[in-house]
Amino acid sequence: MRVEKVRTVKSTISTKETKNHPYLVGAWQPNYDEYNAYDLESEGEIPEDINGVYIRNTENQIHEPIGRYHPFDGDGMIHAIIFNNGTADYKNRFIETEGFKIEQQVNKSLWAGLMEPSGSSILPGWGAQGGMKDSSSTDVTVHAGKILSTFYQCGECYSLDPISLDQLGKEKWVPVDGMSSHPKVDPRTGELLFFNYSKTPPYMNYGIVDINNHLKHYTPIPLPGPRLPHDMAFTENYTILNDLPMFWDTEMLKTGVHAVRLHDLPSRFAVIPRYGSEKDIIWFEAKTTFVLHWNNAYEEGDEIILEGYYQDNPWPESYEGAPPGLERLMAFLDNYRLKPKLYRWRFNLKTHQTKEETIDDMVIEFGAINQNFAGIKHRFAYSAIPTKGMFTFDGITKHDNQNGNCKKYLFGKDIYGSEVAFAPKINSKSEDDGYLVTITSNLSANKSDCLIFDAKDIQYGPMCKLKLPHRISSGTHATWASIDQIKNIN
Numbered sequence: 001m002r003v004e005k006v007r008t009v010k011s012t013i014s015t016k017e018t019k020n021h022p023y024l025v026g027a028w029q030p031n032y033d034e035y036n037a038y039d040l041e042s043e044g045e046i047p048e049d050i051n052g053v054y055i056r057n058t059e060n061q062i063h064e065p066i067g068r069y070h071p072f073d074g075d076g077m078i079h080a081i082i083f084n085n086g087t088a089d090y091k092n093r094f095i096e097t098e099g100f101k102i103e104q105q106v107n108k109s110l111w112a113g114l115m116e117p118s119g120s121s122i123l124p125g126w127g128a129q130g131g132m133k134d135s136s137s138t139d140v141t142v143h144a145g146k147i148l149s150t151f152y153q154c155g156e157c158y159s160l161d162p163i164s165l166d167q168l169g170k171e172k173w174v175p176v177d178g179m180s181s182h183p184k185v186d187p188r189t190g191e192l193l194f195f196n197y198s199k200t201p202p203y204m205n206y207g208i209v210d211i212n213n214h215l216k217h218y219t220p221i222p223l224p225g226p227r228l229p230h231d232m233a234f235t236e237n238y239t240i241l242n243d244l245p246m247f248w249d250t251e252m253l254k255t256g257v258h259a260v261r262l263h264d265l266p267s268r269f270a271v272i273p274r275y276g277s278e279k280d281i282i283w284f285e286a287k288t289t290f291v292l293h294w295n296n297a298y299e300e301g302d303e304i305i306l307e308g309y310y311q312d313n314p315w316p317e318s319y320e321g322a323p324p325g326l327e328r329l330m331a332f333l334d335n336y337r338l339k340p341k342l343y344r345w346r347f348n349l350k351t352h353q354t355k356e357e358t359i360d361d362m363v364i365e366f367g368a369i370n371q372n373f374a375g376i377k378h379r380f381a382y383s384a385i386p387t388k389g390m391f392t393f394d395g396i397t398k399h400d401n402q403n404g405n406c407k408k409y410l411f412g413k414d415i416y417g418s419e420v421a422f423a424p425k426i427n428s429k430s431e432d433d434g435y436l437v438t439i440t441s442n443l444s445a446n447k448s449d450c451l452i453f454d455a456k457d458i459q460y461g462p463m464c465k466l467k468l469p470h471r472i473s474s475g476t477h478a479t480w481a482s483i484d485q486i487k488n489i490n
Contacts, residue, residue: 023071030060044464058475066112073113076137099133127153139181142481144213154178173215233297243268246290262315290314295367310343335386392416421480
């Protein structure tokens with residue numbers, strides 16, 4: 001392995017409280033070094049029928065935070081592992097957002113984060129909440145040949161070259177209300193589907209960017225008031241958006257306080273034809289819950305089938321023993337308190353009725369499928385097994401919707417993984433004919449590896465383990481892009 005250190009971004013974190021913050025140490029200790037590493041050392045052979053890029057993000061707080069730090073506040077960093085005919089290279093770069101560049105100039109934090117009240121920031125900011133830094137640290141996808149990095153509360157959309165990780169700037173088609181994390185790419189049309197939300201009517205909008213990176217459709221999705229949706233889904237002909245009962249307290253919002261509450265309301269789902277408008281929306285109601293992520297959706301007869309992670313307990317009790325002021329943060333980052341479970345909703349387009357069912361009672365989240373099956377019926381779903389008490393992951397699962405079987409693999413003591421991505425084999429013959437790729441952080445050995453699993457047999461462990469040049473912080477999301485997907489940058 002040949003390693004080049006490209007840059008080190010200097011941190012100003014200094015106080016004892018910050019240094020001991022549970023999401024700034026251990027698995028969440030930020031990364032400040034940027035590397036190019038070529039011809040990664042491998043334990044086991046790198047498959048020759050995997051060509052493309054595994055892309056993952058992390059959140060990295062650089063400067064002493066203003067007030068209480070939330071891990072979603074950290075500056076986004078993209079990690080890419082490039083596979084080519086049995087070899088692999090690694091690169092990582094900070095996403096140079098507007099906020100990142102300004103704070104680098106003054107060498108301190110200028111924006112408060114998610115946990116602090118409105119008005120705590122030194123400069124005006126971005127996002128549906130307002131006054132925050134668009135850290136572009138939430139989600140990654142690939143469209144029109146570029147990596148797109150997005151922010152959970154509707155900010156800019158930053159693009160990078162998927163091989164060099166060169167900064168390509170902000171996407172010019174992004175509307176004034178920004179775009180949320182979790183846009184979706186239809187593998188059959190090449191279209192990018194996205195949404196945004198805000199505190200002013202219509203409170204949500206939905207858009208489509210075509211394969212040539214042009215905004216082709218943008219329409220309001222009127223809601224009763226400000227909401228906090230996080231993800232979306234689509235089928236061949238429809239898009240599914242949501243109005244879930246976890247959102248800001250309406251009365252407190254009038255005073256400028258962004259206090260999230262679980263409201264005694266049903267979950268609502270908007271089913272809209274892909275190029276439809278407000279008049280075409282069919283609304284469905286379901287049990288009260290919050291859903292962070294969806295796996296997939298598809299059409300079956302008169303029904304839209306939606307699968308995701310239903311939270312049994314979306315309003316958990318405070319975390320006892322948490323550092324002062326972090327009791328609610330620790331609670332909402334503990335999946336074993338939220339109890340997300342793989343779940344299925346059925347929306348009948350003729351009767352407008354909803355049916356619901358639990359697929360598995362296991363606590364899991366952060367799902368992935370073979371993206372060639374996005375929007376159509378899939379058989380397999382891959383999920384992350386959370387750690388009790390922390391926002392980290394101990395292993396992965398594979399669910400088979402056809403026979404109900406579930407297989408799992410645990411990483412081992414003091415080893416924490418990340419969201420997996422499915423990489424189809426070249427000339428794959430079936431839905432699970434490919435590999436699962438993920439990055440782990442080994443706290444005992446102070447190192448990170450990239451693990452490659454045969455997707456057909458994940459319970460047997462990784463068939464290949466790639467040594468990375470540094471230990472990588474925990475993060476949120478990951479994606480896979482084949483060589484064909486990154487050939488032409490628009």
